[in-house]
Amino acid sequence: MLDTAQHPASAAASAAAPPLLEVANIEVVYNDVILVLRGLSLAVPQGGIVALLGANGAGKSTTLKAISGLLKTEEGEVTRGEVRFAGERIDGIDPHDIVRRGIFQVMEGRRIVADMTCLENLRLGAFTRRDNEIRRDIEMVYSFFPRLKERTGLAGYLSGGEQQMLAIGRALMARPKLILMDEPSMGLSPLLVKEVFGIIRRINSELGVTILLVEQNARMALSVAQYGYVMEQGKVVLDGTAEALAANEDVKEFYLGGHGAERKSFRNLKSYKRRKRWL
C-alpha cells in the first residue's frame, strides 16, 4: 500500500485523478539473494516531471528497471509490492509488453545500437508501431535535434551528446506516455547538459510526455521537475516539491553541495546523518 500521508504529491493528485505511475512498496531482489530495493514507493502524476535522486548504488536504475520490466533481463525480480501504470498492474509483465503499454526507458549509458545509422536507430524506436506517421515523427525528432539529421554514418561514431540525443529521439519514436530517463547528463559537458535538459522540458510541455528522471545532477533535475524523491540504499528517504527539496539543507549538503574535499568523508557523513535524521 502506498502511504499517501507520506507523499503529499500523490495525495494531492489522487484527490483529482490517480497518478499515471504508482510504485507501491516494492522490494527487488537480484539473483534470488541480493536485496536491492527495500520497500520503495513513489508516484508520478500524468503530465509531470518527477526527479529521482540519490547517490551511486542507491538503487535508482533498479527502480526504473522494475518499472520497465528490464529487471527480468538481469535476473532481477519484484518480490513484493506492486507497480501500477494507468491503473493496471504491470509488475511481472514482459518488457516488450510494457513498451507497448506506453512506458519507454532510456537506459543509463544511452545504449544506442552502435552498428546502425542514426536513422535506423530512430526507426527501431518505432518498432511497436504499425501506423503510417513514422516518417512524420522522424522529422519531428529532427526538429528537436537538428544535428542528428546531418549524421549519416554509424551511430557508434557519434559524440556522447549526440548519442544521448539519439537515445531520447529513439524513445520519442515509440510515442510513449511515460519516459523513464536514467542519468541523461552523465558524461556530458555543462553546455550539453543544459541543452539536453532544455529538450527534456520541451518534450514534457510540447508533447505532453510524462517523465521520471533519474539524475546525479540534482540541481539540473530539480530545475525541470515539479516533484522529487531522494533515495538511499533502496528506500525513499525524503520527498517533496522540487522547490522544497532544493531548499532542504541535507539535499543541499549532499546533492547540491561542492564536489571537492568533502567527497572523501561524504560516505561516513551521510550514514551518520541518516541515522540521526531518518532511521
Added chain:
Amino acid sequence: MEGALLFQLLLNGLIVGALYGVVAMSFVLIYKASQVVNFAQGEFLLVGAWVCWWLLTEWQLPFWAGFLVTLAFMTLFGIILQVVVLRPLIGEPVISVIMATIGLGIFFQALMKWIFGVFAKPFPPVFSAERVSVLGLEVQTAYLLSLGISLAIMAGFGWFFRYSRHGLAMRATAFDQQVAQSLGISVPRVFAMSWAISAVVSAVAGVTVGMVNGVSSALSVYGIKVFPAVILGGLDSILGAVLGGLIVGVLENLAQYVDGQWLNWGNMYQVAPFYALLLILMVKPYGLFGTKNIERI
C-alpha cells in the same frame, strides 16, 4: 579447349558458390540472432528438398504449389525446432547447445533415410528445356535458375535487414538483447523468426540443388561446406558469408582443374577450401569480415 574448360569450371564455381553463400547466410542468421552454432544446417536443405520432392511426386502437386507448401512447412519446422529444442537450452553451456544441434542433424539425417531410402531420387522435370546456351556455353536451366534464386535471396536479405521492421529488430537483438527488449522487441520471437527464415532459405537451396542433382543425403554436405564459408567470411557477417560461399565454390572448382591438369591427387575438390581456410585464418584470425567493434564512452 583448355580455356573453355577453365571458364566453365569458374562458372560452376560461382553457381555452386552462390548456393553455399545462401546456406552460409542462413547459418549466420541463426548464429547472429541467437548465438547458436547450427550443426544441422545441412539437414534443413535435406528436409526441405525431400518434403518438396514428396509433394511433387506422391501428391502430384504442380511445382509452384509444392514449393509454396514446402516453404510454409519449413517455416513451422524452424519455429518448432527453436521453441521445442533450443529455447529450453537458453542459458545452458555452449557445448550443450552444440550437442543438441549435432543431435538434430543426426536425427533428421536418419529420419530422411528411413522414410525416403538411401538412393538419390530425381526431381520431376520442372523445365521444358534442359539446357540453354549462355555466351556460347551450355548451361543447365536449373543451374541458371539456381543462380537467379541465390541472387534473389541475397537481395532479399539485404532489403530485409536494411529496411524491414523485423530485420532491424533482428540486428538490434544481435547487437544487445537488453537494448532490443527496451525497444519493445520480443527476443524469443526474434529467435524463432531467425530459425524460421533460416530453415526456409535453406530449403530453397535444397530444392534447387535437388532439381539439379536429385535428392539424397548428399545434400547435407552443404551443411559442412558452410563452415569454411562462414569462417572465411567471419562468423557474424552476412555479407562475409556470401563472399565466403563464393570463394569456397570457386576454390573447389579451381582446385579440381589444377588437380586434373597437373597434380592428379584426386581429392582436391573436397579439401582445397579447408586448406584455404587454414591459410586465411593464419593471416586474419577473425575471418575476412569479422566484427570490428565500435566502442565509444
